[in-house]
Amino acid sequence: MNKPLILVTNDDGILAKGIRELVNVAKRHGDVVVVAPNKPQSGQGHAITIIDPIRVYKVDAFEGVDAFECSGTPADCVKLAKNVLITDRNIDLCISGINHGSNASINIIYSGTMSAAREASISGIPAIGFSLLNFDHDADFSGACWAADHIIKQTLDQEKDSVPLLNVNIPDLKPPEIKGIKICSQGKGQWVEDFQEAEDPRGQKYYWLAGRFEATTDNPDSDLNALQDGYVSVVPCSLDLTDHGQLDNLAHLAK
């Protein structure tokens, strides 16, 4: 039997430590192809490149792995992988990350990491985004790798009667300190922002986005609660953004 084909991408760029760690985990479970942005793309949401052309080059960045750096966004990387770069085999799993920083709660909406996974899911490819709750360039990914190893194996072993799209966040702990892995729903929260205002060398005003994340009253099974308690959180995600509970409350708009 052929080994599964695993596409690896991220939003911190192909040189980030997180993707190197994820490639090493992925190699235990299948044949690996990397297609990742050539520069950091944090906060890119589900951006795609329409107005400009995209460049992609093969690079020798990972031992024993075909790898490509791409000028586009994380979602572009997945589109290029499945339409241009990998045409002789089906992709069995797309994994994205390991992101340097949390994508729990509402952060999934801003996340380039999760947009790559979502793009794969739209095409019917099982997909998982992994994010570690540590922004450092040189963060310790041992806990994240422990979780990724288990979740990748279990997902590949599972019958393919549905296409999972998973948002996995890992607390900033070493494996022995992690309490376990919990299935969660998306926690509620928002960023409280205060733009930093300053002047450039030519006296022109500019703003720089700053702020802190604040959780709001939350459901007990949320990803935020699980992470706070020392668990890895796994949130199954939907491509259907309809608020079905509101469908009957909008009769005043119909005409």
Added chain:
Amino acid sequence: MNKPLILVTNDDGILAKGIRELVNVAKRHGDVVVVAPNKPQSGQGHAITIIDPIRVYKVDAFEGVDAFECSGTPADCVKLAKNVLITDRNIDLCISGINHGSNASINIIYSGTMSAAREASISGIPAIGFSLLNFDHDADFSGACWAADHIIKQTLDQEKDSVPLLNVNIPDLKPPEIKGIKICSQGKGQWVEDFQEAEDPRGQKYYWLAGRFEATTDNPDSDLNALQDGYVSVVPCSLDLTDHGQLDNLAHLAK
């Protein structure tokens, strides 16, 4: 009583015809402030600007309306509006568009127009994205304006016991030809892509995203069906991306 304060933004840029048309509709219903990108931002998804500073300048672009052009994404525009540019009043409604092109079905995920509305919704501001099924720079927005006028009025008149986040798409028809306005769920579909491959003047290969949208088997109450039948579609959207139906199917991942 004070008039409502309506924030208008878009993703086609402050000079697009669609936002001019939307501002004219909004002025009938309240005080209007425009904060919009200084260039087209189509396909930006929910991108935000983290790595770079943002510039914003007041411009005299709409009669009787405070207007600002912003170097950032549609989501940045909303963040700047509520945190920096409009601090003396609450924003009663955020409207985004009118987009030149459809944001029905899965397109909501790629849509800068809807990301601006979503950003407002995260902050508790009722928000509506409007999109016309015509990509032309000089499209006829008369049908879209007819729909926007009705939906804006009804939304402002409604009791504020929930925060609506609406994805409104308008068929490319004049008002007498539009059959009506329907409340819908998000239709299923995907882009079938074929990147155009070419060489630049220096012989370097590049790729340009191309493709066509394909609807898949669909629910009868979908936005795609409504639009095909000549109706305006209104999809209420959720900020919670959890696939609640999958929560019980992932026991193999827990540990």
